[in-house]
Structures are given as C-alpha cells and as structure tokens.
Amino acid sequence: AQSVAQPEDQVNVAEGNPLTVKCTYSVSGNPYLFWYVQYPNRGLQFLLKYITGDNLVKGSYGFEAEFNKSQTSFHLKKPSALVSDSALYFCAVRESRGSTLGRLYFGRGTQLTVWP
Amino acid sequence: DTAVSQTPKYLVTQMGNDKSIKCEQNLGHDTMYWYKQDSKKFLKIMFSYNNKELIINETVPNRFSPKSPDKAHLNLHINSLELGDSAVYFCASSQRETGLNEKLFFGSGTQLSVL
Numbered sequence: 601a602q603s604v605a606q607p608e609d610q611v612n613v614a615e616g617n618p619l620t621v622k623c624t625y626s627v628s629g630n631p632y633l634f635w636y637v638q639y640p641n642r643g644l645q646f647l648l649k650y651i652t653g654d655n656l657v658k659g660s661y662g663f664e665a666e667f668n669k670s671q672t673s674f675h676l677k678k679p680s681a682l683v684s685d686s687a688l689y690f691c692a693v694r695e696s697r698g699s700t701l702g703r704l705y706f707g708r709g710t711q712l713t714v715w716p
Numbered sequence: 717d718t719a720v721s722q723t724p725k726y727l728v729t730q731m732g733n734d735k736s737i738k739c740e741q742n743l744g745h746d747t748m749y750w751y752k753q754d755s756k757k758f759l760k761i762m763f764s765y766n767n768k769e770l771i772i773n774e775t776v777p778n779r780f781s782p783k784s785p786d787k788a789h790l791n792l793h794i795n796s797l798e799l800g801d802s803a804v805y806f807c808a809s810s811q812r813e814t815g816l817n818e819k820l821f822f823g824s825g826t827q828l829s830v831l
Contacts, residue, residue, distance in 0.1 A: 634819065643720070643806055643822030644759075688757060703772065704820065706759040 604693050606707035613681050613714055621676040621710045623691030632694040633674040634704070635665055639687045647689075650674060661685070681714045688712075719743050722807045722823035729797055730831055737792045737826045739807030746812055747771070748790035749820070750782060753804040765790050766812070797830045804828070 603626045613619045625631055632651055636644040648659025655667045665676045676689060691707040722739040729735050741748060749772075750762040763782045764772035770782070779795045794801060807823040 636820075636822075638757075641824070643808070643824045644820070645822070646819040649819060690759065703761070703764075709757045709759070711757075 604691050604705055604707040606691055606710045608710050610711045615683055615714050615716050616680050619678050619681040621689050621712060623674045623707060624672050625693045627693055627695045629695055634692040635676050636690045636692060637687050644690060683714050683716055686712055686714050720807055720809055720821050720823040722826055724826060726827050728829045731797055733797050734795045735797060737805055739790050739823060741788055741809040743809055743821060745809040746787060747810050749808040750792050751806040751808060753806060799830050802828055802830045
C-alpha cells in the first residue's frame with residue numbers, strides 16, 4: 601500500500617538558519633515525489649518534484665529536496681530560511697503501477713514557522 | 717486570469733441543506749479533482765474527472781455528487797449537509813490524470829461550515 605509520512609507536525613527555525621522538513625514514503629513501484637506549499641487561506645502550490653535522475657532536486661523559492669532510495673525519504677531543505685517561508689508543507693507521492701496508477705497521495709503536512 | 721477558480725470562498729449553511737461549489741480552470745487541462753482538507757489539515761482526494769469522465773471516486777458518501785459539464789468545469793453538489801462535512805474543499809487540475817510527473821494546480825479553497 602502506498603503512503604506518505606511527515607513525522608513532524610511542526611518545524612520551528614530561526615531566520616537565516618538551514619531548514620529541513622522530513623518526508624518518508626512507501627510505494628510498490630517507482631515513486632514520483634512532490635512537495636507542495638500552502639500559505640494561509642490559499643490553495644497548495646507546487647514546489648518541486650523528483651521523477652528520476654539526480655537525487656538532489658531544486659525547486660521554487662530556493663528550496664531543494666534530496667531523494668534517498670535506501671531510506672525511502674524525500675526531505676525538503678533550504679540553506680537559509682526566510683520568515684516568508686512560514687507555511688504548511690505537504691509531501692506527496694504518485695505510484696507508477698497498479699490499480700492506483702497515477703493517484704497522488706499527500707502526507708499530513710508540516711507547519712514550518714520561521715521566526716525573525 | 718486565475719488559473720483555477722472556485723466559488724464561493726466561504727459557505728455557511730444549516731444541517732440538512734443542499735449546496736454546490738463551482739470550479740473552473742482556464743489552463744486547458746484534461747483532468748480536474750476535488751480534495752477535502754479537514755480541520756487537522758489532512759488532504760484527501762474525493763473525485764477525479766478526466767475529460768468529463770469520472771476516474772476516481774474515493775469512499776465518499778453518495779450525498780456528494782460531482783458534475784463536469786465540460787472539461788474546464790467540475791462542480792461539487794452536496795445533499796443533506798452534515799456537521800462532519802465542515803472542511804475546506806479544494807478544486808485542482810492537471811494536464812493528464814495518468815501523467816506520473818504531472819503537477820497539480822489548486823484553487824484557493826472553499827471553507828464550508830455546517831451549523
């Protein structure tokens with residue numbers, strides 16, 4: 601069965617410090633992994649995706665994510681956090697085979713707060 | 717010029733009423749979705765339509781009925797509203813449903829409050 605886990609409900613970090621938002625996944629085929637961000641009272645916005653190739657993926661707003669197949673993880677990172685990065689972050693996975701082909705599953709979200 | 721627009725933004729209604737939420741996308745996408753986000757921010761797919769055809773119908777009460785008059789529109793009608801229906805409902809679209817690397821474009825959500 602496919603699943604996505606975001607083990608931290610909240611991540612707090614000081615502005616200028618590096619940030620990491622964790623995500624692990626479980627799928628039966630090859631994973632197609634995504635990060636989305638939700639600002640208050642807004643819909644989700646696409647940040648980045650991993651399909652194949654380089655394990656380090658760069659996305660919008662200076663974010664990047666590292667795909668680790670052995671650890672089945674896809675952690676979101678940023679070298680230097682900004683207050684404006686404060687938002688709710690969702691990890692998501694699509695399966696590449698089976699009856700749920702292409703269906704997108706979201707994690708429960710991690711609230712990132714960056715304080716000045 | 718909003719890509720995915722849904723109306724209304726807020727909907728407050730009494731138990732037992734019937735209400736609709738409308739969604740339109742101007743991206744030329746083939747696939748549209750309805751997601752429900754509960755009070756704990758958990759996001760779950762409800763329905764998916766590809767070119768007006770129902771593709772995904774998760775375990776959703778049959779009080780919820782999606783309708784897609786054309787591929788640019790996907791409306792959600794809810795009969796006999798219950799307290800537990802209170803949530804934020806998001807419409808989304810993507811180029812293709814089975815495109816594995818397709819990203820979704822979301823509307824800004826409809827906050828439904830059932831009193």
